[in-house]
Amino acid sequence: MTISNITDIEWSPHAARLADELVAAGKLTDPRLAKAVQGVARHAFVPTYYQQTADGSWAERASIDDLAAVYTNSALITALATTPAGTTVLSSSTQPGLMTRMIEALHLADGKRLLEIGTGTGYNAALLVRRFGERNVFSIDVEPDLVDLARTRLAGLDMHPTLIAGDGAAGLPEHAPFDAIIATCAVPAISAAWIEQVRPGGVILTDLKIAPGAGSLVRLTRTTDTTVQGRFDATYAAFMDLRHIPGGSRPAFAVDRDHNRADYGTTSLDPNTPWTNLLVWFLASFELGPDIAYGYTIPHGGAIPAYSTTAPTASWIATSDGSWAEITLVQQNGLHSVAEGGPRRLWQMIEHAHRQWVELGQPGWDRFGLTVTRDVNIVWLDHPDSKHKWPVLR
Ligand SMILES: C[S@@+](CC[C@H](N)C(=O)[O-])C[C@H]1O[C@@H](n2cnc3c(N)ncnc32)[C@H](O)[C@@H]1O
Numbered sequence: 433m434t435i436s437n438i439t440d441i442e443w444s445p446h447a448a449r450l451a452d453e454l455v456a457a458g459k460l461t462d463p464r465l466a467k468a469v470q471g472v473a474r475h476a477f478v479p480t481y482y483q484q485t486a487d488g489s490w491a492e493r494a495s496i497d498d499l500a501a502v503y504t505n506s507a508l509i510t511a512l513a514t515t516p517a518g519t520t521v522l523s524s525s526t527q528p529g530l531m532t533r534m535i536e537a538l539h540l541a542d543g544k545r546l547l548e549i550g551t552g553t554g555y556n557a558a559l560l561v562r563r564f565g566e567r568n569v570f571s572i573d574v575e576p577d578l579v580d581l582a583r584t585r586l587a588g589l590d591m592h593p594t595l596i597a598g599d600g601a602a603g604l605p606e607h608a609p610f611d612a613i614i615a616t617c618a619v620p621a622i623s624a625a626w627i628e629q630v631r632p633g634g635v636i637l638t639d640l641k642i643a644p645g646a647g648s649l650v651r652l653t654r655t656t657d658t659t660v661q662g663r664f665d666a667t668y669a670a671f672m673d674l675r676h677i678p679g680g681s682r683p684a685f686a687v688d689r690d691h692n693r694a695d696y697g698t699t700s701l702d703p704n705t706p707w708t709n710l711l712v713w714f715l716a717s718f719e720l721g722p723d724i725a726y727g728y729t730i731p732h733g734g735a736i737p738a739y740s741t742t743a744p745t746a747s748w749i750a751t752s753d754g755s756w757a758e759i760t761l762v763q764q765n766g767l768h769s770v771a772e773g774g775p776r777r778l779w780q781m782i783e784h785a786h787r788q789w790v791e792l793g794q795p796g797w798d799r800f801g802l803t804v805t806r807d808v809n810i811v812w813l814d815h816p817d818s819k820h821k822w823p824v825l826r
Contacts, residue, residue, distance in 0.1 A: 441496065443473050446503035450474075450528060453505055459529035462536055468562035469532065474502050477555035477585050478525045481508040490519060505529040510553055511578060513679050520681055521672060523578055525553045526616055530669055534614060535559065537651055537665065538635050544568060544611035547629070549600030549638075549674070554582025556616060561591045569593035570607050572600045575678050599676050603629040610634060617674040620722055621824055622652065622660060622804040630654050639671040640664075640802065640809075642824050643724045644682075645710065646717035648797050658806045661816060666798035668710055685723065687750035689758055691771055698767040699779065701786055703747045703759035711795065716785035718811070718822040720778060723752035749778050757782075792820065 451469040454460035460469065475495040481502075482490045490512060495502045502508065507530075511523035535556075540546065546564065551557055551573035560569045573579045576597035583595045596604060601623045603613065608629035615638035626636050634654050641647040649669045652662035673682060717724065728744035750756040755774030762768070770779045789795070792813060803810050813820035 441499065443475060443499060446499050447473065450503040454529045454532055457529060460532040465532055465535060465563050468559045469528065471562055472555065472558045474555055475499060476589060477553040477558065478502055478508050478510055481510050482512060515681055522575060522679065523552045525555050531556045531559060534637055535563065537637060538612045538614060540612050546612040546614060547604055547610045548614050548616065550616035551579055551582045551595055552616065554586050557582065557593050558586060558589065558591055561593050566591055566593045570604055572596045572598055572604055574599055574675055601625065601674060601676060605629060615639065616671055618671045619674050621809045624806050627654060627658060627660050627804065636660055639669055643717035643720065643722045646714045650802050652802060652804065659803065661803045663801040664797040666796060668797060685725065685752045687754055687756045689748060689756045690773055694771040694773040697770045699759060699770050699783065700766055701783060703761055703768045712786045712789050715789055716782045718825065719781045720751055721825050725750050729758060751778060
């Protein structure tokens, strides 16, 4: 799709409707950001996208065929990679409402400079340019091809922020300091480079995922030369993982669930992954560690394929030290059977996290906070001096 095609199409009413939808949903309150949403052609950044079909394969859709679908508050998958483990998602255009919510959460005044980690399509960079001006916007993506495409698309709409290809974990020292660093990918811990590159009083806003699915959006303020501190957002959000190399993915590991050498027990907890709720999972992952895999078992063994019509019989969890647990989905007298093997009893750790969460009064995300120094990331409940603290294992 060329730039002239893009502007020929009647897209403005769709963009205006999207802005209205976000305002009505409470995800957009700043009139100048609303103007940016109304004024940026999302389909110029997402000319095609992928949708998963009933058999699990991916079909490419042209945005021009259904413009209304592109101007909805949905994430759109825009880049895939084929790996030995199957097809993985390399990039997406984030839900517009999540982007506007994050931009507003920065509370950034005019003229402030910001670094986005995860350029992707460039759509968010376009919103940032419209809101803060192109000389204040810097964006980096680990995928050089995506950066080239985003640059071309932005330039086609006469926007010229600074775009760089590289590992955003290192920030952008040559353009620091920034008033804000906003990451649209998930990080396992806050990098020291980001702390150094944000001004005192400046903000880091990112999805912190200390293990798969375990964590959410956190907004941190730089309080000293080496410290940032802040709270998690009340509403759960999830981004794709930060990768240090183009096309990279989390290292996979396999654990043999040998039921002949297992301990058996029962549980009344919900065995559906990731177990009862995401706060319990978050608390459990402090003990489980970052290298966790989980899924469902189908009859006769094996992992359950995406979109399988075969009903699973059990859920399972494994960690890279060879520990595993498998929990039947059916229950008898309110109890599920649990098998556990390897050096650690993983299901007992999840049960412990569940008890802890109940004893703490079933806190939501906004009761948790994070303090990061050069050496350690510590999650706390309610207050940095709380007696309830959890160091993030790395
Ligand atoms: C959800 S997408 C970003 C969406 C984007 N902001 C937009 O408006 O389209 C996440 C992006 O993070 C990028 N990414 C992953 N690891 C990265 C890293 N180490 N540094 C910079 N970008 C990274 C991915 O390549 C992907 O494009």
